[in-house]
Amino acid sequence: MKNWIPAATGLVAGALAATVFFADFSSGPSGSATNENANKTNAEKVYVPYGEHDDYYMLSSGGHSGQLFVYGVPSMRKLRTVPVFTPDPATGYGFDDATKKMLGGFTWGDFHHPAISETDAEYDGKFVFANDVANNRIAAVDLKTFHTADIMSMPNMGGPHAGTFVTQNTEYIVMPTRFSRPLGGDYASLDQFEEKYKGIVSMVKFDQETKKFDLGYQIMLPPWSYDLSDAGKKVSGDWIVMTTYNTEFATTNLEINASQNDRDYIVLLNWKELEKKVADGQYEEINGAKVIDPTKVKGSIYAIPVAKSPHGVDFTPDGTRFIASGKLAPLMTIFSFEKAMEAVKNEDFTDEKFGIPVLPYDKVMEREVDPPGALGPLHTQYDDKGNAYNTMFISSEVIKWKIDTGEIIDRTPIHYSPGHSSAAEGDTASPDGNWLVSLNKIAKDAFLSVGPSHPESMELIDISNDKMELVYTNPVDPEPHYAQIIKADKIKTIPIYEKDEKRPNSVWSQEDTRIERKGNEVHVYGIAMRSKFIFDAKSKRPDELTVKQGDKVFIHLTNIDLDQDITHGFGIMDYNLNYEVQPGQTNTLEFTADKAGTFPIYCTNFCSALHQEMSGYLLVEPK
Ligand code: K7E
Numbered sequence: 167m168k169n170w171i172p173a174a175t176g177l178v179a180g181a182l183a184a185t186v187f188f189a190d191f192s193s194g195p196s197g198s199a200t201n202e203n204a205n206k207t208n209a210e211k212v213y214v215p216y217g218e219h220d221d222y223y224m225l226s227s228g229g230h231s232g233q234l235f236v237y238g239v240p241s242m243r244k245l246r247t248v249p250v251f252t253p254d255p256a257t258g259y260g261f262d263d264a265t266k267k268m269l270g271g272f273t274w275g276d277f278h279h280p281a282i283s284e285t286d287a288e289y290d291g292k293f294v295f296a297n298d299v300a301n302n303r304i305a306a307v308d309l310k311t312f313h314t315a316d317i318m319s320m321p322n323m324g325g326p327h328a329g330t331f332v333t334q335n336t337e338y339i340v341m342p343t344r345f346s347r348p349l350g351g352d353y354a355s356l357d358q359f360e361e362k363y364k365g366i367v368s369m370v371k372f373d374q375e376t377k378k379f380d381l382g383y384q385i386m387l388p389p390w391s392y393d394l395s396d397a398g399k400k401v402s403g404d405w406i407v408m409t410t411y412n413t414e415f416a417t418t419n420l421e422i423n424a425s426q427n428d429r430d431y432i433v434l435l436n437w438k439e440l441e442k443k444v445a446d447g448q449y450e451e452i453n454g455a456k457v458i459d460p461t462k463v464k465g466s467i468y469a470i471p472v473a474k475s476p477h478g479v480d481f482t483p484d485g486t487r488f489i490a491s492g493k494l495a496p497l498m499t500i501f502s503f504e505k506a507m508e509a510v511k512n513e514d515f516t517d518e519k520f521g522i523p524v525l526p527y528d529k530v531m532e533r534e535v536d537p538p539g540a541l542g543p544l545h546t547q548y549d550d551k552g553n554a555y556n557t558m559f560i561s562s563e564v565i566k567w568k569i570d571t572g573e574i575i576d577r578t579p580i581h582y583s584p585g586h587s588s589a590a591e592g593d594t595a596s597p598d599g600n601w602l603v604s605l606n607k608i609a610k611d612a613f614l615s616v617g618p619s620h621p622e623s624m625e626l627i628d629i630s631n632d633k634m635e636l637v638y639t640n641p642v643d644p645e646p647h648y649a650q651i652i653k654a655d656k657i658k659t660i661p662i663y664e665k666d667e668k669r670p671n672s673v674w675s676q677e678d679t680r681i682e683r684k685g686n687e688v689h690v691y692g693i694a695m696r697s698k699f700i701f702d703a704k705s706k707r708p709d710e711l712t713v714k715q716g717d718k719v720f721i722h723l724t725n726i727d728l729d730q731d732i733t734h735g736f737g738i739m740d741y742n743l744n745y746e747v748q749p750g751q752t753n754t755l756e757f758t759a760d761k762a763g764t765f766p767i768y769c770t771n772f773c774s775a776l777h778q779e780m781s782g783y784l785l786v787e788p789k
């Protein structure tokens with residue numbers, strides 16, 4: 167019973183902490199001598215001794231929490247929650263001026279697919295991009311600081327679920343819409359669905375120097391729903407693919423009405439050609455976006471029939487094929503990129519939909535893989551040996567199969583109902599082929615109960631041998647839609663923010679601290695340091711801040727402790743305000759002192775033995 171939980175072995179690993187000699191405890195799978203995991207028990211495989219670090223970062227979406235979760239692999243220990251689309255009192259994200267502005271008033275987001283920036287189809291570890299399905303936003307997290315650097319709202323979209331993914335040199339971050347919707351979100355009756363509603367793909371640019379997004383162009387597509395997408399690699403590097411469902415144009419009860427057709431489509435498009443067409447002026451300006459309409463601008467966009475209601479589609483690491491997962495048809499369908507290009511070249515089209523030529527299924531499809539009894543394939547990942555791994559949502563398993571032949575190599579049960587899985591370096595041109603993490607929707611009986619709603623879970627699978635081995639399972643917060651796993655040494659964080667005397671509003675010495683009044687605005691140029699706040703060093707009480715009721719207060723706070731991991735917080739009682747300054751950072755908190763009274767201020771982030779003494783008072787004189 168439950169032999170997939172390495173319960174007993176956990177204790178063994180603890181006892182082994184001090185030794186490096188594991189051979190006596192070996193019960194791991196037999197494998198090649200070069201596989202460093204070959205002679206380890208499951209517990210030893212996930213055990214990372216104190217002082218050593220995990221080999222990989224896993225950057226996981228936080229679903230409708232709107233956050234990014236960071237784990238170490240193989241330990242599966244959670245390292246950090248990085249707030250992206252949602253305010254976070256623990257870090258003051260969404261409280262200080264800069265992040266408040268970035269969030270634009272939204273208090274929730276729905277983050278599905280993280281995409282790490284790429285160079286030559288390899289993760290480069292510089293940024294990770296995020297989609298907000300709920301509010302049409304895209305975000306970039308700077309992996310030097312694990313801070314959200316920019317957020318942009320996309321016009322004309324209906325929930326960019328099918329993104330984000332990046333082209334192989336991060337030329338674009340792609341965001342295809344989920345819901346078709348009238349452009350700009352304008353009113354149009356659902357009776358006018360086919361004529362007034364549109365699908366949109368946003369092609370977003372990101373400047374890595376200024377760390378700012380810009381909308382390159384948008385592609386107008388038929389009023390279908392778009393589910394998931396991928397960018398080509400190498401030979402297919404100029405192309406992107408996406409799956410569609412509801413080609414039935416159902417406007418109600420989609421569960422039944424959007425599942426009628428035997429085939430939906432894969433949309434295949436050439437982003438480089440479309441970019442040229444935009445540069446040639448072949449677009450319409452709609453709500454500030456340059457939009458290409460395939461009923462007017464021909465070429466570069468094609469459709470391929472695919473088994474009904476597909477979910478994921480993924481290019482193989484070499485870019486020569488793309489694999490669609492059937493969701494309602496229990497099939498993985500392999501398409502040949504070369505054959506698709508041949509059909510395009512020969513104008514071998516069977517039909518046209520909304521100005522988009524349809525390629526012949528039989529000629530572009532290479533193979534259908536239909537493992538007996540498997541149900542609900544959703545997504546595909548890869549290893550370094552030519553194998554694909556598919557998550558089966560309904561039959562709750564991962565299936566390993568050979569891309570060249572379609573041969574099923576192994577199947578392992580999952581607990582339970584996996585959505586995506588994520589392989590180490592799995593979306594690059596060279597996956598590592600050692601770890602796969604299954605991202606599961608349902609935990610049921612796996613952990614101590616925390617009520618009717620159980621946690622989601624992740625399961626770590628050793629894929630370095632022919633037979634997959636389930637090594638570890640851990641509960642996680644909702645909801646791990648997707649994750650990418652990147653080699654730890656590709657991410658280079660900075661230890662502190664560099665001291666910058668020219669930074670606006672920063673103060674670096676006690677003599678320069680001051681409180682300035684301009685009309686009803688009060689600007690505090692203050693310092694946070696172990697273990698005090700200094701708002702005005704020349705004052706009788708340097709940590710007192712007195713303002714008048716109704717004043718607009720700006721607290722510009724610089725942390726002058728240029729020391730690793732010494733972060734100070736700044737909470738104001740009864741004012742519902744808290745923000746932080748990391749070492750060397752300057753942040754501004756803006757608020758209106760609308761409540762008269764006496765309000766303690768204190769450092770909320772434990773920073774020294776006298777952290778408790780790091781406090782002051784906000785005094786608001788009544789009108
Ligand atoms: Cu399959 Cu939003 Cu990637 Cu979840 S999606 S499973």
Ligand code: CUA
Pocket residue numbers: 695696697733734735769770771772773774777778780
């Ligand atoms: Cu500063 Cu606690």
